[in-house]
Amino acid sequence: MPTPEFVQYLRARIGTHPLWLSGATAVVFRDGEAGEEILLVRRADNGAWSPVCGIVDPGEEPHEAALREVREEAGVVAEVDRLVWMSVTDPVVYENGDETQYIDHTFRCRWVSGDPYPADGENTDARFFRVDDLPEMPPVHADRARVAIENRPEARLGRLGR
Numbered sequence: 001m002p003t004p005e006f007v008q009y010l011r012a013r014i015g016t017h018p019l020w021l022s023g024a025t026a027v028v029f030r031d032g033e034a035g036e037e038i039l040l041v042r043r044a045d046n047g048a049w050s051p052v053c054g055i056v057d058p059g060e061e062p063h064e065a066a067l068r069e070v071r072e073e074a075g076v077v078a079e080v081d082r083l084v085w086m087s088v089t090d091p092v093v094y095e096n097g098d099e100t101q102y103i104d105h106t107f108r109c110r111w112v113s114g115d116p117y118p119a120d121g122e123n124t125d126a127r128f129f130r131v132d133d134l135p136e137m138p139p140v141h142a143d144r145a146r147v148a149i150e151n152r153p154e155a156r157l158g159r160l161g162r
Helices: 005-014 062-074 139-150
Strands: 019-032 035-043 052-055 077-088 099-113 123-130
Touching (some): 019 062, 019 123, 062 099, 062 123
Antiparallel strands (some): 019 052, 077 099
């Protein structure tokens, strides 16, 4: 995924040292012919399926970042229903040695318009899947999808199982 300019600026000053960032995940739902579906994208860097995720820009509201990422990555317009989970990721170490950790805001969203496609080159595929027939995903992304599917009345706080 393209690295935002503000992260490049910070990396030029701190190198690969740990960087704390805000993230936003949009789990987008729609009613399909065979039942409820969610939007997933297949990442170009590792081939994994996931809900749409991205970095919140400085001064940007997390829910607005989630909707921006859906438009940019999948060409779909969505609306936020609500925050379903807020958690901190495990530390992430990228292939170039950069270390990052995110506070993630996972939003349950609803599809408004658009046919999904890999809009910005960060993904190789984008499509809706029935909630009872999701492809294999890395655990962190599967957990985000599951929490949005469960749709408990209260937002979850913290990591699952803690």
